[in-house]
Amino acid sequence: MENQSDLLNKQLLNDIGNIARVTSAEGKVASYIPELSRMSAELFSLSCQPVDSPMVETGDCGQFFTMQSMAKIISLAFAIEQFGCENVFRHVGMEASADSFNSLMRIEMTSSKPSNPFMNAGAIAVCSLIFKAYKEESLKRITDFLKSVIGEENGFDEKVFLSEKRSADRNRALAFFMKSMGLLHGDVEAILDLYFTLCSLRCTSGGLAKIGAMIASGGTSVVSGEKLIANETVYTLLGLMSSCGLYNESGEFAVRVGLPGKSGVSGGILAVVPGRMGIGVFSPALNAKGNSVAGIRALELLSEKLDLRGLGL
Numbered sequence: 001m002e003n004q005s006d007l008l009n010k011q012l013l014n015d016i017g018n019i020a021r022v023t024s025a026e027g028k029v030a031s032y033i034p035e036l037s038r039m040s041a042e043l044f045s046l047s048c049q050p051v052d053s054p055m056v057e058t059g060d061c062g063q064f065f066t067m068q069s070m071a072k073i074i075s076l077a078f079a080i081e082q083f084g085c086e087n088v089f090r091h092v093g094m095e096a097s098a099d100s101f102n103s104l105m106r107i108e109m110t111s112s113k114p115s116n117p118f119m120n121a122g123a124i125a126v127c128s129l130i131f132k133a134y135k136e137e138s139l140k141r142i143t144d145f146l147k148s149v150i151g152e153e154n155g156f157d158e159k160v161f162l163s164e165k166r167s168a169d170r171n172r173a174l175a176f177f178m179k180s181m182g183l184l185h186g187d188v189e190a191i192l193d194l195y196f197t198l199c200s201l202r203c204t205s206g207g208l209a210k211i212g213a214m215i216a217s218g219g220t221s222v223v224s225g226e227k228l229i230a231n232e233t234v235y236t237l238l239g240l241m242s243s244c245g246l247y248n249e250s251g252e253f254a255v256r257v258g259l260p261g262k263s264g265v266s267g268g269i270l271a272v273v274p275g276r277m278g279i280g281v282f283s284p285a286l287n288a289k290g291n292s293v294a295g296i297r298a299l300e301l302l303s304e305k306l307d308l309r310g311l312g313l
């Protein structure tokens with residue numbers, strides 16, 4: 001009988017790519033950060049990094065894009081490692097939210113900490129903890145951590161950073177609003193600059209797959225073999241990715257794909273098959289909830305073909 005891992009090969013990914021990429025016509029490239037809208041909707045890449053064998057990829061694998069909300073995995077993992085779960089979750093919740101990723105509503109209604117660290121409000125709160133501890137050194141500390149996960153440094157996209165900084169009325173409103181309610185402390189503009197820079201870090205679908213593989217392997221870098229994050233951090237990431245990784249589409253993603261995942265408005269999605277592999281997919285056209293249409297379709301097909309649904313949920 002054929003082993004599931006034998007089924008993962010380039011031909012399978014090519015076939016999945018061919019079916020998935022046409023669905024991008026149903027979506028739209030994000031434009032609320034103007035610079036993101038310059039990305040071609042035709043681009044597509046899919047990368048699988050098994051925990052114990054070489055990467056398998058298809059499509060425009062060399063294409064860089066920005067991490068956007070997928071960077072929230074890195075900043076959260078870094079913060080938990082530095083400050084401990086208890087300290088981090090004193091400032092941000094662990095609950096799924098039916099609100100969109102940049103919603104203000106719940107904070108005003110409940111006057112309490114942001115629902116989870118993958119909503120913008122929660123991720124900004126995590127940035128404020130990191131900034132409080134490391135000030136101007138914060139970015140370097142986080143990017144050094146990212147480098148230890150993926151084995152390379154790809155810098156950040158300054159045009160996307162400036163474009164978001166100029167057009168971030170909503171995130172700025174969120175952050176100042178949280179500050180006014182005592183939910184955020186420190187220099188708001190400096191915290192937002194850290195957040196925008198993390199969102200504009202450059203990556204490829206292969207890089208996302210390596211981050212996923214580090215989580216899949218229980219916190220060990222597939223690049224160096226080094227244990228980078230504690231088991232508790234791994235379980236926290238997996239739990240939150242399963243319940244909140246695709247915002248108000250997390251439930252549907254759990255049903256259709258059945259894997260812990262994290263999306264970003266650049267069109268990337270990172271998924272984890274615990275014990276087996278990390279997956280990165282990229283296609284910039286998004287659905288109404290801000291998630292990649294072809295990315296979800298590709299993950300759904302992959303999950304079905306390799307019988308992955310439900311692993312790690």
Ligand SMILES: NC(=O)CC[C@H](N)C(=O)O
Pocket residue numbers: 067068069070101102120164171199263264265266290
């Ligand atoms: N969903 C996302 O990827 C959101 C990230 C984006 N930089 C924002 O704050 O709006």
